[in-house]
Amino acid sequence: MLAAASVGVSLGASADDETWTSIGSGSYRDNFVHTYYFIENYPEVEVEIQESEQTPGRYRVVNPYVNYPDAIGGGVLEGDHYIVIDASDPDHVYIEESNTGYIIGRGQELAIWSKADDYYNNKYGNWEQAEKDNICGTLRDGHITFPKMSLLTYLREYEEPDYEDKIYMSSNPAGMFRVKLPGAPDLDVSLECVGVDEPHENVIYSVTLGESLEKALLAVADGQWSESVAAGIKDGSVKSVEIDKSGQVKFPYTGDGIRTLYVVTYYDGKPNADEYLTHEINVDESEWRKCGTATFFEGIFSSNEVTAWGFDIDPVEITVEVQESTAEPGRIRLVNAYGPGYRYCGADNWDSSSNHYIIINGTDPDRVYIEYCESIGLDYGYGVCEVWSRAGRSIENGEPMEKIDADGTFGKYSDNTFTFPRESLMVRFINVRPDTWYWANLDGRTTLKLAPGQIQGGTGVGTVAADVQGERRIFSLDGTEVMTDSPAPGIYVVVENGRSRKVVVR
Numbered sequence: 001m002l003a004a005a006s007v008g009v010s011l012g013a014s015a016d017d018e019t020w021t022s023i024g025s026g027s028y029r030d031n032f033v034h035t036y037y038f039i040e041n042y043p044e045v046e047v048e049i050q051e052s053e054q055t056p057g058r059y060r061v062v063n064p065y066v067n068y069p070d071a072i073g074g075g076v077l078e079g080d081h082y083i084v085i086d087a088s089d090p091d092h093v094y095i096e097e098s099n100t101g102y103i104i105g106r107g108q109e110l111a112i113w114s115k116a117d118d119y120y121n122n123k124y125g126n127w128e129q130a131e132k133d134n135i136c137g138t139l140r141d142g143h144i145t146f147p148k149m150s151l152l153t154y155l156r157e158y159e160e161p162d163y164e165d166k167i168y169m170s171s172n173p174a175g176m177f178r179v180k181l182p183g184a185p186d187l188d189v190s191l192e193c194v195g196v197d198e199p200h201e202n203v204i205y206s207v208t209l210g211e212s213l214e215k216a217l218l219a220v221a222d223g224q225w226s227e228s229v230a231a232g233i234k235d236g237s238v239k240s241v242e243i244d245k246s247g248q249v250k251f252p253y254t255g256d257g258i259r260t261l262y263v264v265t266y267y268d269g270k271p272n273a274d275e276y277l278t279h280e281i282n283v284d285e286s287e288w289r290k291c292g293t294a295t296f297f298e299g300i301f302s303s304n305e306v307t308a309w310g311f312d313i314d315p316v317e318i319t320v321e322v323q324e325s326t327a328e329p330g331r332i333r334l335v336n337a338y339g340p341g342y343r344y345c346g347a348d349n350w351d352s353s354s355n356h357y358i359i360i361n362g363t364d365p366d367r368v369y370i371e372y373c374e375s376i377g378l379d380y381g382y383g384v385c386e387v388w389s390r391a392g393r394s395i396e397n398g399e400p401m402e403k404i405d406a407d408g409t410f411g412k413y414s415d416n417t418f419t420f421p422r423e424s425l426m427v428r429f430i431n432v433r434p435d436t437w438y439w440a441n442l443d444g445r446t447t448l449k450l451a452p453g454q455i456q457g458g459t460g461v462g463t464v465a466a467d468v469q470g471e472r473r474i475f476s477l478d479g480t481e482v483m484t485d486s487p488a489p490g491i492y493v494v495v496e497n498g499r500s501r502k503v504v505v506r
Contacts, residue, residue, distance in 0.1 A: 020050040020060060024182030028064045031177040031348075032112055032153045033072065035169050036104060040346040042176045043069045049182055050082075057088030057139075061179060065102040065110075074103035077158065083112065085137075085179060087144055092127050093137030094120060095146075099156055107159035113152040113168065141267065142184025148175040173348040185212030187267055191277040194248065200283060202250040205261055207243065213272065215244045217264045220251045224353065225260050230274045233264045240264075256284045258354055278353035288323040288333065295449040296320045296337055300387055301344075301378065304427045304440035315445055316343050322454070330363040330413070330457020334448070338376045351377045358387060360411075360418055360448065363457055367404075368411035368418055369395065370425060383431030387440075390424050418448040452476075453493035 026049040029042055045067045052058035061083040065076050081101030087093040094116035102110040116137065119130040130136050135150040151172040171177075190208035197204060209216055217240040221229045232238030240262075241249060251261075263275040282288075295317055302313040321335040337358055339345055356377035362368045369391035375384045390409040404410060411420040422444035426437040440446075453475060474482040475493045482492060489505050 018055075019053045021053055022062075023049050023051045023059075025049070026061075026182045026184065027178075027180040028061055028068075029176060029178040030064075030068065031172045031174055032100075032110060032151070033102075033104065034173055034176075034346065034348050035153055035171045037072055038344045038346050038349075039071050040340075042174075042347075044178070044180075045069075047179075049179070055086075055088055057090070058084070058086050059144075059179070059181070060084045063101065065100055068102070072104065074105075077101045077103060077109060083179075085144060086117075087137070087139040090139035091136065092116065092120070092130070093139055093144055093146070095137070095151065099158075105155050107157060108155035109158045111154050111156040112171070113154075114146065115150050115152060115170075118152075141187060141272075142181040143187065144179040144181070146172055146175070146177055148172055151177060176347075185267065186210035187212055187265065187272055189213070189216070189263060189265055189273075189275045191261060191263065191275060193261070193277065193279045193281075196253050196281060196283045197250075200253050203253050203259070203281060205249050205251070205277070206247075207249055207263065208246045209243070209265070212267060214266045214269070215242055216266065217242055218249055219262045221260055221262065223258055223260065224278055225262075225276045229260070230262055230264065230276070233262055234271055253281070253283075256281050280354040282335075282355055285326070287326055289326055291322045291324050291332070291454050292451070293319050294322045294334075294451070294454065296334060297445055297447045297449075298337075298342070299443060299446035300425055300427060300440045301338065301376070301385065303442045303445065304425075305438035305442070306382065306427065306429060306432060313344060315443075318342055320448075322448075322450070324455045324457065328361075328363050328457070330365070330455065331359065331361050332455055332457075333357040333359045336377060338378045342378075344380075345378065349379050351375070351379070361392070362411075362413045362418060362455075365413035366410070367391070367401070368413050368420070369409075370411075370420075372396070381431070382429035383434075384429070386428040386430075388426045388428075388437065389420070390426060390439075393426065393437075416450045416452055416454070418450075420444070420446045451493075453495060 025046050027044045028047040029044040031042065033039060047064055048062040050060050050062060063081055064083055081099055083098040083100060084096040085093065086096065095112060095114035096117055097113045098111065100110045100112060104110040115135040116130050119135065120127060127136065134147050137144060137146040149170040149172060152168040153171040154166050154168050188210040192206040194204040194206050217233050219233050219238050219240040229238055233240045243249060258278065258280050261277040265272045265275065297315065297317050299315050302315040307313055318337060318341055320337045323333050323335060325331040334357065336356055339350060356375055358373050358376065359371040360368060361371055370387060370389035371392050373387040376387055378385055391404050394404045408421055409424040411418055411424065420441055423439045423442060425441040425446060427440045428437050473495045474487060476482060487505055492505060
């Protein structure tokens, strides 16, 4: 994630005598602060835009953070501050070194730059290498945007003006940085999978089209995004649905799996942009039944040998969806445990294209282990994070159960709670050492707290439920069976036909 860049004076038209004229109000959307802080949203604020009187197409954004929501409590330095953007060549746009005035650290100001400026004005003197590396910004229909990680940022020591040791961070991690010039059309598209309707006949999507868009063609296909599908929508070889306004759109539900919604928008009579939403549908309960939510006290990502080196992540409680295997009661999985419900999850670091599962095998409550998980869905610059338990790895390697018992690496399931010993879990980060597993749960705080009767495997109500198919039994929340069909007012767990549900007696 760190990118050291050469420092030099831009050779572009930015002389001290350059003069500027205001061309009106545009908008500014940041994707720099996200490089340093876990911020989920991308506010867009109104800003003044000026244009160079000497070089048309050179712009500067005036005081970009004065009206920006201050999510980190930094504030803005006094005086005027500018972001200078050279879009005189709309196919090769770059940002000159600019001090934004935004206080981002103690005595530090957010300063930004772009790799394209460094390549063109300092290193190569032409655009060949910048084009190969896909780092040039573009100006299209009044929208200035840049590819992901093509921008640079560093923390300028404004309290020590002579400090010149600049270490740049590659930035624009989600590709969300944008400047809209005055009068630019509204071409934004927002996509959301609302879900599958109750009869399981249709998948419902919410599509929001910018006011300037004339129409959009929509199609759904299996799997991840494919350029051939997008091209087929445009040439008519792929069947699509046409809409000309925002709203909900239904597509037939054809089963669970990875799906991609393709949207081709039109502006000024021609295709404008391809948008897409890749996601996973998971409604079929024939293999994994949904058990509601549980409380997961996270001690894996926050407490391991890698993050212990100084990457400060607090252990937190997460409300997480739980599913149980219908073939193996007690074998459960946590759905997107580190997803949007996790404090440190944001659009920059979360892979939303599919669900991510952590499988806890609790079929034997005295020998609980986490099965190999190839990705928890989060990436903080260390690469994909894999999770496993030492006991699970030992089983995979064929070690005898007696030896694993002696190692003390199995977890337990008791009193509706899964617990794991200290240092019994492991993580691996593909960008750190892809062949090395690091111990996790260093403080032994990783737990999963369930409600009585929530799963059918394990102990207590769950075990009874698995053994008495066809019978109806009632339990209090502490797992004690109630030997009457007319219990006193309160909340109970009713187990019937292998399933459990909570009921309220008034």
